[in-house]
């Protein structure tokens with residue numbers, strides 16, 4: 001059970017200097033694109049991504065020869081929190097920065113790294129996650145999309161779903177079967193680096209309940225991938241995807257994506273004092289600060305090369321349940337009807353949070369799945 | 382204090398608590414745990430508040446029936462007050478709207494009023510408390526002074542919480558202190574959080590062990606997913622309580638170093654009591670649920686932890702009290718700063734060096 005202790009998070013002097021720099025950059029940035037998107041969840045803005053890349057703030061933690069700026073993952077964490085807190089439009093590059101680049105760094109071939117990582121770091125190469133399928137959600141090992149060996153490469157057939165931003169990504173990291181399912185459920189899976197322009201790949205956007213259009217259904221029909229597209233070792237896909245998920249689950253986006261509504265709540269309370277509101281705020285802030293510390297300690301573990309999969313699952317569960325609770329607490333503390341089109345920023349932010357709340361405990365592993373991981377870590381399974 | 386000394390103290394405390402001798406408190410005193418916060422030059426150990434809270438976590442893990450938090454803070458205060466030779470100092474507070482009255486005739490101070498639910502009030506030798514008002518004074522009274530009367534009481538876990546009445550008592554010391562009077566409340570709240578974090582961790586251990594052992598429907602109940610999911614939540618609460626407590630204790634160290642201005646306005650201090658108190662309630666509920674009826678018996682040890690949790694979460698301010706403090710302090714901030722920038726201030730490299 002001692003494996004569930006969290007180390008004290010490390011403060012980095014470089015990181016704290018960066019914090020000030022990022023704030024200055026954000027304060028000065030000429031925000032473009034969809035102001036609504038930027039004000040709520042962070043929009044998709046390649047221009048912004050490239051500006052960040054130019055500052056060396058994408059692919060932090062990559063070695064310098066792959067375009068990294070010589071920073072570590074603790075510094076990356078500081079930059080991420082600042083971008084999320086400012087609701088900066090980071091959607092375009094965020095998957096590449098958070099997990100795909102790290103995956104290639106760990107398991108990719110030298111030529112994959114040389115070719116792709118510098119573009120990720122420049123904020124010019126965007127990725128999507130090809131894990132879920134229509135019949136495989138929580139039970140990810142049951143994926144049926146198949147790559148069949150042919151001369152010089154692989155032919156892929158199957159379908160992925162819920163693939164966020166597939167329609168505007170350059171690459172997908174695809175998880176699929178390279179040998180038939182057997183008794184050993186986790187065997188026979190592999191990961192590929194897929195150029196989204198490959199013939200045979202078709203994306204269809206799916207609208208979500210909040211009106212967002214990020215979801216996609218991706219069909220792959222006889223899509224040819226060259227041998228060089230294989231990531232890591234054939235058959236090692238499960239091990240690799242597990243390490244990718246630790247990156248997916250550990251970041252500050254798991255508890256900071258609803259910060260905008262808290263900011264608006266504070267703004268309202270400053271002009272409309274309320275004892276109930278102050279108490280609700282105090283409690284939410286206590287949760288937020290504690291989550292932040294736990295999340296920083298996971299970042300410290302990852303930066304030190306420790307296995308943080310269990311810790312990341314625990315913090316993600318806590319963080320996403322907290323996020324989901326935010327609108328429930330706010331609506332009882334301050335009477336205001338949520339309305340995405342309201343001119344009042346608080347009511348608009350509340351509406352976005354109410355509508356998006358269900359997704360936080362589903363994406364990146366449902367809370368039930370995460371609690372299963374924690375239970376296993378406790379020796380119960 | 383170096384890492385090695387710290388390790389040693391940690392190990393010593395762990396083994397003493399694990400052994401649990403009948404004269405536990407005397408043994409702890411003999412290794413200087415009670416004076417852990419007093420500087421080495423004054424016969425103490427000179428540990429940081431962060432380490433003191435780690436030690437309290439161990440005490441909480443064992444539901445140790447000893448006045449450790451009170452004595453640690455008490456000795457620290459008595460050292461400030463210049464009172465020497467105390468065997469068991471405790472700390473106390475007057476009721477919110479009835480502060481003690483301090484009066485002076487000639488060179489003689491007198492103190493009148495009530496101190497409520499004083500931990501180990503009957504068995505202490507000295508009690509330290511603060512007067513209210515802008516120029517806070519630290520007051521130390523000897524337990525056996527004339528004019529001190531005591532009505533014994535206890536909390537849910539049977540820990541002494543005694544009401545003290547002071548009638549024209551001559552204090553041993555009245556000294557002005559360079560901090561707000563309610564800093565003592567903030568410190569006490571963090572120390573309670575540390576005890577709670579330890580007790581929650583123990584409740585988790587007991588619960589996991591029991592779930593692996595108790596068989597129903599032909600398998601250990603820990604194999605049932607519903608049970609697993611609840612215990613996972615308990616583990617999550619334990620981790621959050623620990624993290625919140627560590628942050629709170631580090632904030633006291635920062636305050637001592639002058640980095641943090643006010644303990645009552647410290648986000649980390651209030652968060653420690655709020656978050657840990659909330660975790661305490663949830664942890665107690667889940668562990669009792671997993672234990673079924675056996676956990677509801679006087680004979681079973683679970684209640685030693687849960688009763689302490691139910692008491693400690695209300696001592697020195699419940700979650701609601703501290704949520705009010707924290708919420709108000711954020712809202713009274715006049716500046717245009719966003720919530721985020723209030724919570725994550727940019728720190729100078731000097732501050733970072735100071736906080737390890």
Ligand SMILES: Cc1cc2nc3c(=O)[nH]c(=O)nc-3n(C[C@H](O)[C@H](O)[C@H](O)COP(=O)(O)OP(=O)(O)OC[C@H]3O[C@@H](n4cnc5c(N)ncnc54)[C@H](O)[C@@H]3O)c2cc1C
Nearest residue numbers: 129130131132137138162163164359362363364365366368
């Ligand atoms: C906003 C959003 C973005 C996403 N982006 C991507 C993406 O970019 N790429 C991608 O690959 N996927 C993406 N996903 C998909 C996501 O990973 C899956 O939704 C998730 O893994 C759950 O799968 P499912 O939706 O099929 O639910 P299911 O697995 O069918 O689960 C339904 C319910 O049953 C429960 N359940 C299932 N199995 C168990 C079990 N063994 N024990 C207890 N309960 C169980 C689940 O917890 C859940 O409550 C995204 C999802 C969302 C909501």
